[in-house]
Amino acid sequence: MRSAKDFFRPLAVGAPAPLTEIPARPSRAIHFFDPSNPKMAAKVPDMVGTVDVLLGNLEDAVKADNKAAAREGLVRIAKETDFGATQLWTRVNSLDSPWGLDDLTTLVTEIGDVLDVVMVPKVEGAEDIHYVDRLLAQLEAKAGLTRPVLVHAILETARGVANVEEICAASPRMQGISLGPADLAADRRMKTTRVGGGHPGYLVRQDPADGSAEAIESPSRAVYQQDLWHYTISRMVDACVMNGIYPYYGPFGDIADVVACEDQFRNAFLLGCVGAWSLHPKQVAIASRVFSPTADDVAHARRVVAAFEEMGGDGTGAVMLDGKMEDDASLKQCLVMVRLADQLAEVDPTLKELYAS
Ligand SMILES: CC(C)(COP(=O)(O)OP(=O)(O)OC[C@H]1O[C@@H](n2cnc3c(N)ncnc32)[C@H](O)[C@@H]1OP(=O)(O)O)[C@@H](O)C(=O)NCCC(=O)NCCSC(=O)C[C@H](O)C(=O)O
Numbered sequence: 443m444r445s446a447k448d449f450f451r452p453l454a455v456g457a458p459a460p461l462t463e464i465p466a467r468p469s470r471a472i473h474f475f476d477p478s479n480p481k482m483a484a485k486v487p488d489m490v491g492t493v494d495v496l497l498g499n500l501e502d503a504v505k506a507d508n509k510a511a512a513r514e515g516l517v518r519i520a521k522e523t524d525f526g527a528t529q530l531w532t533r534v535n536s537l538d539s540p541w542g543l544d545d546l547t548t549l550v551t552e553i554g555d556v557l558d559v560v561m562v563p564k565v566e567g568a569e570d571i572h573y574v575d576r577l578l579a580q581l582e583a584k585a586g587l588t589r590p591v592l593v594h595a596i597l598e599t600a601r602g603v604a605n606v607e608e609i610c611a612a613s614p615r616m617q618g619i620s621l622g623p624a625d626l627a628a629d630r631r632m633k634t635t636r637v638g639g640g641h642p643g644y645l646v647r648q649d650p651a652d653g654s655a656e657a658i659e660s661p662s663r664a665v666y667q668q669d670l671w672h673y674t675i676s677r678m679v680d681a682c683v684m685n686g687i688y689p690y691y692g693p694f695g696d697i698a699d700v701v702a703c704e705d706q707f708r709n710a711f712l713l714g715c716v717g718a719w720s721l722h723p724k725q726v727a728i729a730s731r732v733f734s735p736t737a738d739d740v741a742h743a744r745r746v747v748a749a750f751e752e753m754g755g756d757g758t759g760a761v762m763l764d765g766k767m768e769d770d771a772s773l774k775q776c777l778v779m780v781r782l783a784d785q786l787a788e789v790d791p792t793l794k795e796l797y798a799s
């Protein structure tokens with residue numbers, strides 16, 4: 443562990459100074475594309491400006507034979523495309539794979555000036571982040587970069603979850619964490635076969651009307667499906683917030699089930715996540731909508747803020763609005779909502795209009 447005094451010193455001579463604060467850039471949808479897939483690659487220029495983050499995926503879902511083509515494809519796309527306000531991220535191959543080192547070396551030296559964030563899969567502990575941190579600093583120095591490339595870890599092993607707090611704190615480069623529910627389920631030996639989302643077997647059943655066999659076996663007892671990911675997301679959110687970085691729900695693999703996708707994303711939004719992955723163009727709109735507060739919530743939050751300003755503006759006291767008590771703590775929640783709305787309105791003209799009305 444570096445001392446507090448050394449934490450913000452560059453890890454290589456000539457590397458840019460680490461950021462002391464991670465900028466809160468909108469990243470409601472992190473859209474995955476395979477740069478070796480010509481059809482997907484062709485869609486990237488048209489997606490610029492329609493999604494907060496475009497992510498060139500080099501890891502899982504890219505065939506081993508296509509790894510080099512995906513890496514080269516991403517370099518080409520990054521050089522040929524003007525991304526404007528849309529961020530460019532990549533997911534590199536895991537650190538124990540034969541491709542991870544070449545991914546980092548090629549991408550940082552070739553396109554490090556336009557690459558915002560490197561997503562590192564299967565991070566198990568602070569040691570993985572320390573390795574990437576030093577290597578990125580060396581590569582940045584070699585490439586003459588003037589701003590640091592940030593790092594995003596995927597939480598997809600039991601050990602990673604157990605170490606999530608130290609992972610978040612491991613480097614000033616840490617931008618955020620995503621849940622990787624498919625790999626995590628496999629690593630935990632969960633008995634699921636899905637990429638994220640719920641499971642009909644993970645439920646709580648209503649008590650029987652009485653102790654009779656008829657009541658116990660009655661098909662009319664209501665069942666309530668539970669969220670398999672609640673514990674992990676909650677822990678991830680706390681670890682991120684504690685370290686000034688951002689939590690994300692990961693993928694929802696049932697592309698056709700747009701309703702359940704929206705529900706899963708909304709659960710994550712309500713628990714504190716700032717975005718989710720989009721695997722198919724149709725999931726971009728879902729994530730962008732869900733991770734933007736509703737006009738009603740923003741209007742209510744503004745009313746609470748205004749009520750406190752009328753009371754003197756120091757954020758203390760209590761007031762009744764619509765029959766409900768609002769105090770210092772509810773004001774703080776409303777300020778979270780208002781700040782997010784203001785930040786999104788800056789990049790999204792539709793939301794600007796919606797939140798103004
Ligand atoms: C899921 C898909 C394989 C579906 O692809 P396809 O069957 O081609 O879908 P469609 O026919 O509906 O596609 C319509 C057109 O849209 C293009 N398309 C599809 N997906 C994308 C995309 N992501 N970006 C850009 N364009 C896309 C198709 O090419 C069609 O084009 P056209 O024919 O010209 O009209 C596919 O969507 C896909 O592979 N998506 C990405 C999957 C991915 O990245 N997976 C990895 C992330 S999840 C993960 O790794 C798990 C995680 O780590 C964990 O552990 O939990």
Ligand SMILES: [Mg+2]
Nearest residue numbers: 502598622625
């Ligand atoms: Mg995974």
